[in-house]
Amino acid sequence: MTLSVCLKHQFPGLALDVDFQAPAGLTVLFGRSGSGKTTIVNAVAGLLRPDAGRIVVADHVLLDTQRGLCLPPSRRRLGYIFQEGRLFPHMTVRQNLSYGRWFSPDRGAVHPDHVIELLGIGALLDRRPGALSGGEKQRVAIGRALLANPALILADEPLAALDEARKAEILPYFERLRDEAVVPILYVSHAPAEVARLATSVVALQDGRVARQGLAADVLGDPSILPAGVRGAGAILEARVVAHHDDGLSELDAGGQRLHLPRVARAVGETLRVRIPAQEVILARSRPEGLSALNIIPGRIEAIREGGGPGAIVSLSTPAGTVLARITRRSAQALGLAEGVECFAVLKTVAIAPQDIGGA
Numbered sequence: 001m002t003l004s005v006c007l008k009h010q011f012p013g014l015a016l017d018v019d020f021q022a023p024a025g026l027t028v029l030f031g032r033s034g035s036g037k038t039t040i041v042n043a044v045a046g047l048l049r050p051d052a053g054r055i056v057v058a059d060h061v062l063l064d065t066q067r068g069l070c071l072p073p074s075r076r077r078l079g080y081i082f083q084e085g086r087l088f089p090h091m092t093v094r095q096n097l098s099y100g101r102w103f104s105p106d107r108g109a110v111h112p113d114h115v116i117e118l119l120g121i122g123a124l125l126d127r128r129p130g131a132l133s134g135g136e137k138q139r140v141a142i143g144r145a146l147l148a149n150p151a152l153i154l155a156d157e158p159l160a161a162l163d164e165a166r167k168a169e170i171l172p173y174f175e176r177l178r179d180e181a182v183v184p185i186l187y188v189s190h191a192p193a194e195v196a197r198l199a200t201s202v203v204a205l206q207d208g209r210v211a212r213q214g215l216a217a218d219v220l221g222d223p224s225i226l227p228a229g230v231r232g233a234g235a236i237l238e239a240r241v242v243a244h245h246d247d248g249l250s251e252l253d254a255g256g257q258r259l260h261l262p263r264v265a266r267a268v269g270e271t272l273r274v275r276i277p278a279q280e281v282i283l284a285r286s287r288p289e290g291l292s293a294l295n296i297i298p299g300r301i302e303a304i305r306e307g308g309g310p311g312a313i314v315s316l317s318t319p320a321g322t323v324l325a326r327i328t329r330r331s332a333q334a335l336g337l338a339e340g341v342e343c344f345a346v347l348k349t350v351a352i353a354p355q356d357i358g359g360a
């Protein structure tokens with residue numbers, strides 16, 4: 001266990017009461033606006049003194065209100081990545097990077113060359129932030145946080161201010177950070193696709209409480225806790241690249257099932273995470289023929305969740321993993337769908353967007 005957070009705090013509009021552990025890797029704090037994500041990050045950073053609580057990062061106690069202990073931010077050994085890079089405009093990239101290093105208690109544990117290579121910012125070192133794109137600024141901000149030699153990185157919606165193209169540019173760097181396990185990361189987001197790509201584990205918040213905690217695939221499959229409700233529901237499959245075809249498609253293997261996706265920028269043999277949005281999946285009782293959709297996966301219904309509206313979310317257990325389908329209650333009834341019934345999930349190739357595909 002790398003981070004342990006137990007907090008109670010009362011604001012006029014929020015009664016925060018959380019207790020969770022973040023294992024190594026990248027833990028996403030996920031929840032609707034106002035659910036308490038930033039309040040938790042601020043308490044971990046030392047920017048907010050909560051009414052009660054205890055926060056420990058790898059045996060280093062940052063806060064223990066019972067013992068009257070509350071370390072100031074400068075003694076917490078945290079790297080902070082904000083929505084906007086917040087670089088110093090008058091300094092070059094090189095100077096901005098060394099600024100983080102200046103505050104590091106033992107300089108040198110993370111080598112600058114490695115960080116520069118990891119983030120691909122070698123060509124930017126002599127530029128000032130004004131001459132960088134939004135994505136480049138954010139990469140430098142990540143580098144500065146890493147070079148402060150932190151015990152934990154806090155990233156508060158670091159992609160929120162970027163457009164889709166810039167987000168796609170930055171996501172792989174967070175994946176590398178997660179995979180190299182340079183340092184554990186607590187990452188705030190309310191975008192399911194981002195969570196699906198990045199999270200090792202997810203802490204889902206609702207009204208200041210932990211609604212669910214666990215692996216991304218399990219938490220994201222539960223529409224009741226999703227900020228965007230059923231619209232954000234989706235399954236995560238792990239799939240290995242088998243071939244790239246001349247017509248622009250890539251072929252993947254997910255538990256023995258073939259998936260055809262728009263060309264993925266990964267080598268044959270690499271394993272990917274693919275998010276399958278529930279609203280892009282059609283269900284059929286028999287294997288459809290004469291259909292333009294290329295992906296047809298057989299499975300058995302595990303559960304059907306109905307909400308207050310006309311829709312239902314069907315969880316299908318398949319050899320590729322659990323697939324979710326958002327259909328109408330009317331269709332579920334017409335098809336005689338029920339727990340245990342076998343059916344086929346149909347997915348159009350083009351329904352999978354590049355941001356739904358990432359490193360496993």
Ligand SMILES: Nc1ncnc2c1ncn2[C@@H]1O[C@H](COP(=O)(O)OP(=O)(O)OP(=O)(O)O)[C@@H](O)[C@H]1O
Binds near residue numbers: 033034039
């Ligand atoms: N300094 C404060 N003073 C009073 N109330 C506050 C303060 N900070 C936060 N709150 C209350 O706590 C609630 C949770 O805020 P918080 O910023 O933690 O939510 P969030 O999940 O990060 O939301 P968002 O996704 O919009 O950033 C807010 O709705 C607000 O009512």
